[in-house]
Amino acid sequence: MHVLVVEDDAEVSQFIQKGLTSEGIGVSAAYDGVIGRSMINEHQYDVVVLDVNMPGMNGYDLCRFVKQNWPAIPVIMLTALGSLENKVMGFESGADDYLAKPFAFKELVFRLKALARRHPARAPLPQRLELLDLVVDTSSHQVWRADERVTLTAREYALLEYLLLRQGKVVSRAELLENVWDVHFNTNTNVVDVYVNYLRRKIDRVEPKLIHTIFGVGFILKAEP
Template identity: 40%
Template sequence: MRILIIEDDREAAAYLVRALREAGHVVEHAADGAEGFHLADTRDFDVLVVDRMLPERDGLSVISGLRQKGDPTPALILSALGQVDDRVTGLRAGGDDYLTKPYAISELLARVEVLGRRRLGAKEVETVYRVGDLELDRLSHEVKRAGKTIVLQPREFRLLEYLMKNAGQVVTRTMLLENVWDYHFDPQTNVIDVHISRLRSKIEREAGPPLLHTVRGSGYIMRAGA
């Protein structure tokens, strides 16, 4: 799943990011409410994990603002305020679950997974992408071509997932830097070229016609056929 953590405590956030990534999720982090609202409003996530007390914009305001814009993404609220009235206020602001600090990471992971299943069941999100005979399962993280399993590293999987999600459309280098590497600047390296080359060698080795095409001067496109 794609998860956004909105948490201003950088040590706590780093721990959450690491734990969720180790569980196989794709995770982004925002350090304040304004940045978190912008990311949640402009990108597609399966679950939001939102601290209640945040600089710039508090967590409940972030969630209620998203609800007002029609965004139904499930949100788990984290807070040191654990009284009944506090939890009720959080849920009425648009939260889907409420977890009081300190918490066990195992419980947080379980709650995130429950919210993710609820999201997939309610939205009918496309969980399997297909381009030609290439298939990527977002939930199991399995990639197959012509029925044969292809083993990818986490970054390669995320790169392929984004390309296949946008199959038939040109994906620019800037789009890849922002959505796969979480860079909002040009690192002036050949990191994209290296990963594209590795990915292409894996998905097209001993397989059928090319599926990952370079569009000179623009970027890349996933499609079956020339």
């Protein structure tokens, strides 16, 4: 799961980002509505968390923008404006949920996961994913590296596809367990590391290496060392 938090209060935003990361949830942040709109245009998110009072574009307008263009993306309004009138405005703008500040962080996580489960991935996959000379055909699940066909198991392919869709971003082990293995609880299994090594043997037999370990955090698929 990858969440976009659009919140102009840096302290609140950093608190949410730190907490979500510790839960193994991917998170990106924007500090005003205009930047948030630009990021939504460029990336696919599983849930969007919006503050209401923000410079550039307020949360209600940004929520309307999201729902007009990607109606299946769930939106949580997260704001100090907790009156019934404000909640009605939030829901009328298209919000799927509304959480007033101050809030219990565990409740935010619960609501995020519940919304993500009810709203599976919306956008169809691009037919072709690429990074340098690594090419993946998502319709046939065929993979090439340096113009040579690479044979992967179903799980290896799912792992590679997930990393490619998030290329350039660090992906935690917990996020991979949740999205590739459908494991939604803490576990001491090393299955992620085992399969990353399987992938490395097949994908990174040539230079440059594409799969990198970020120690203590997770993995990243990128062209640079």
